[in-house]
Amino acid sequence: MGRFEIDSLVRELCLRPDQILTGSAAERAYDCDAYTVDRSRPTAVTLPERTEEVAEIVRWCVMHSVPFTARGAGTGLSGGALPALGGVVISTKRLTKILEIDVPNRCLLAQTGIANRKLSDAVAAHGLHFAPDPSSQNVATLGGNIAENAGGPHTLKYGVTAPHIRGCRMVTANGEIIELGGRNGLGGELDFLGLVVGSEGTLGIVTEAWVELTPLPREVETALIAFGAVRPATETVAAIIASGVIPAALEFMDRGILAALRAAFGLVYPDGTDALLLVECDGDDRAQVSREMAQVEQIARDLGAIEIRRAQDAADRAKLWAARKKGVGAMGRLAPTVVTHDGVIPRSALPEMLDAVYRIAADHQIGVANIFHAGDGNLHPCFYFDDRDPDQIRRVVAAGEAIMRECIALGGSITGEHGVGVEKLDLMSLMFSEDDLAFQRDLKRALNPGDLCNPCKVLPMNKSCVEHKARWRGTAW
């Protein structure tokens, strides 16, 4: 796509000049998301304000065979919003309206550029919230959550994004506007909505969504449990799950994270702490919530917890959560660069898997800290290193792949919530056979036959993507 096409784009679309960005500043600003290893510049960035405008842009792209990529806040961690073959970025930055709040039926309709947090803020007074809570929820958009089927700390009890989306208005890959599901969910319809959620923006662009609103629990109990070693903490997680208690959140942090928190924020934990579990139980029945938390604490004590702090009130709870919320940010104190991986395993394998993570990091001589959604078996090993050293980068990539192989060997997956994007394209064939991938290719082909809609994502490379891949790599390569 060159100057001629940009002129034609500006001329032919009914967008105001301030809705089309071109030039080197725009190209640089939109050349990657929060996964910064690979970069690719768009030719133009568009800022539609209505579904019809999105459809018009898509139809223009299809007519001119120009690739297009939707983008929310750019907080994705696998390169899902990277315009892999250039072309047009369709930003949802101005699609931020809540269109209807239906309190009696516990749902709302919003444009998908709205930040996740604002959905919950809008209905908090009614005792409701939008349950998916990715750590980036202050800025991450509803559309991005839908594209990645985002999770978060409370996924353990409330589920990932998919079950909280009742319906959507979507611009298909050929520019038609369609509706899937709606105010009252799907009924007996085929679940194309479930296929679209988590498809990383490759099957169309969701511009509006009906989201489920969940009542806020009346009773919440939170505890921070310290262990003198990693193994008893991971065994506690496995034992809690096996006992049948389903906490609202069950999060793990290790010594590396605690060191970072101490350095960054002065947060101090009991002497000898090597691992922390943050456990939250909630519900409407006070006695039951207390019973569940007592059961959790008993399991932890039996397995060797050295200290248990129970939150006394909301302010105290916020303090306990500080470790989890600030943990990843604090990692910046440990090294110039942090790469967060995302793998999943069946939960009973957690003790074995975490041993493997430390072993793999040691084998590759890389620092690792762990902070993750333990209750879901969703690991986030964070490698910290210096990306000015190509050798360190290679070791980080090799260690990441070794961890993913281990996840698959234990019956898990290469991603629990960050998505495949471009980051994990090459790992898909570790998890899926060629026949499995052919089936997925057919699923994609049915909804995105021309492959102009966010190309080079999710499934291993087609030829044009392979040719471009060398260009995506960041400066360190």
Next chain:
Amino acid sequence: MVSQTVRPDSIEAIADLVAGAHRVYHLQPHPFRGLAASAAMDGTWLDLSRWSGVVHHYADDQTVVVRAGTSLSELQAALAGARQTIPWAQLDGPALDSDITTLIGLNLPHPLMAQHGTWRDWVLGMTVVRANGTVVKLGSRAVKNVAGYDGTRLLTGSRGIFGIVIEATLRTYPLGGLATLDLQLGREDVVHCIYRLQRADVELECERLAESLVAYDRAAHTLYLSQAVPAPLPHAHRWEVGKPPAQSTAVSALRVAMKRALDPDDKLNPGEYDEVVA
């Protein structure tokens, strides 16, 4: 071609059979299927009863891998030993002993759905025989997974038209944590229509339809009725005996596109959605 019933006992046998067949019907008879269209056609009737049994119950992870010809009652009995269950509840009727592939294919509402979800929430992974006879795996055994396209949600409730589910990895739930039914029972009768409403509409509809009300599920704002609903409300959903559930125009178009990509010869369960197409 003449109709014949086959009972294969291995994945290879199922795959070979599908590869060589002209048409394959593989869901069990069920009142909530539109059987008339299928029954009139010739083809191979795939009976999965010899492809049954629990492959492995990972009790500590609360997951189970089960062959799809297993009946639900057989699966529940196997899980009960570890005090676990699939949180499916039902009103009186013939559904309990349907096999897993049929239950996944229909994904009907049930009286614990508000508290524990449906098959779409329980299926973590599946092994599927495609129309061309290749065997593919979708999903994984982890409770959270976003690697690749989530074909499991699309195939669940698709009445077997996109592939034959021959093995499923399911979430299991502790028996002790099972919610109590929130049902108001009405007349004793056979359910002919399941009618799911918006929360705000349900009380008035209960009154209007009191004559045919078999049960009212308060948590899922769903009515179980002994006859079809006269003049359904906007945004309501219906499942009726002998009919496939209605599909919107957009979904019907996507179904045709997906069918073309996955089963271009219309080999698998043809006729399941015929009424809607017509």
